[in-house]
Amino acid sequence: MPISRIQLSEKFMIKVYVFHTGRVRVDQAIPFGDKNPLAVTGLFRGQDKKLRLPVSAYLIESPEGRILVDTGWDPESGKKRGRFLGIMKAISTPIAREDEGVDSKLAQLGLRPADIDEVFLSHLDLDHVDGIRLVRDAKRFRASAEEIKDAKENPFRYDKKEWSDVTIEPFEFQNTGIGPVGRSYDVFGNGSVVLVSTPGHSSGLFAVKITEGGKYVILAGDSVYARRSWEEGLLPGLMADREAAEKSLEWIRSCAQDPNCLGVFANHDPEIKEQVIEMGKNELSVEDRLA
Numbered sequence: 256m257p258i259s260r261i262q263l264s265e266k267f268m269i270k271v272y273v274f275h276t277g278r279v280r281v282d283q284a285i286p287f288g289d290k291n292p293l294a295v296t297g298l299f300r301g302q303d304k305k306l307r308l309p310v311s312a313y314l315i316e317s318p319e320g321r322i323l324v325d326t327g328w329d330p331e332s333g334k335k336r337g338r339f340l341g342i343m344k345a346i347s348t349p350i351a352r353e354d355e356g357v358d359s360k361l362a363q364l365g366l367r368p369a370d371i372d373e374v375f376l377s378h379l380d381l382d383h384v385d386g387i388r389l390v391r392d393a394k395r396f397r398a399s400a401e402e403i404k405d406a407k408e409n410p411f412r413y414d415k416k417e418w419s420d421v422t423i424e425p426f427e428f429q430n431t432g433i434g435p436v437g438r439s440y441d442v443f444g445n446g447s448v449v450l451v452s453t454p455g456h457s458s459g460l461f462a463v464k465i466t467e468g469g470k471y472v473i474l475a476g477d478s479v480y481a482r483r484s485w486e487e488g489l490l491p492g493l494m495a496d497r498e499a500a501e502k503s504l505e506w507i508r509s510c511a512q513d514p515n516c517l518g519v520f521a522n523h524d525p526e527i528k529e530q531v532i533e534m535g536k537n538e539l540s541v542e543d544r545l546a
């Protein structure tokens with residue numbers, strides 16, 4: 256359903272649009288783990304173990320600029336399924352309608368990819384970079400140096416063909432004391448949008464902390480999959496570093512319990528709908544895009 260773009264006002268300084276670029280069909284062991292180490296592959300597992308989860312991407316509009324976090328699915332990928340190789344492609348099935356690509360979501364707001372100042376990739380797994388070609392005209396693309404390094408060294412998990420249309424530049428987390436490992440990157444240099452290193456699911460993964468008027472929201476990326484993850488202590492099924500993943504989960508939980516935290520949004524949480532979060536000095540408004 257088309258929505259109209261709302262101008263930033265005195266009242267609301269930052270807007271965060273939560274887009275769903277389709278869904279992913281996976282074994283439930285991917286988001287919530289399983290005792291059986293092979294469960295994540297979905298092999299020999301019944302239909303009752305399959306989940307359909309949203310694949311999110313986010314537009315953040317602030318007076319300093321317009322950034323996109325992740326790019327979700329390219330709707331074309333559903334059709335090319337037979338060609339998929341590699342671990343991630345084998346275990347996650349894309350489901351996306353023609354009009355669910357991130358370019359269509361931007362167009363609904365009257366925006367073109369060239370209007371995006373920067374695309375930050377939380378990590379380089381397929382369901383986060385697949386839509387990159389749809390926004391190849393954005394001004395700049397970045398991911399953490401750790402993630403880019405890992406993607407080069409691990410061709411079974413990462414497929415660099417996915418981002419062959421663009422150059423993804425590395426950024427370095429600084430030692431700031433922020434987050435589970437005390438490392439973060441301040442996008443605008445004013446503390447409003449901070450990429451917080453949350454390693455575990457992948458080495459270079461980040462969550463986004465968006466702050467206005469002393470309150471903040473967290474876009475948790477894949478450091479957790481859903482509210483259940485931090486409430487029940489469920490680690491993701493696929494981890495580059497288990498100990499780091501535990502720390503990151505603990506940090507997300509502490510944010511969720513912080514009275515200054517207005518919400519934690521996990522990328523694949525089935526309870527999170529498409530919505531617009533407007534953050535002002537003294538107010539927060541959450542508008543359900545599908546209402």
Ligand SMILES: [Zn+2]
Binds near residue numbers: 380382383522
């Ligand atoms: Zn993901």
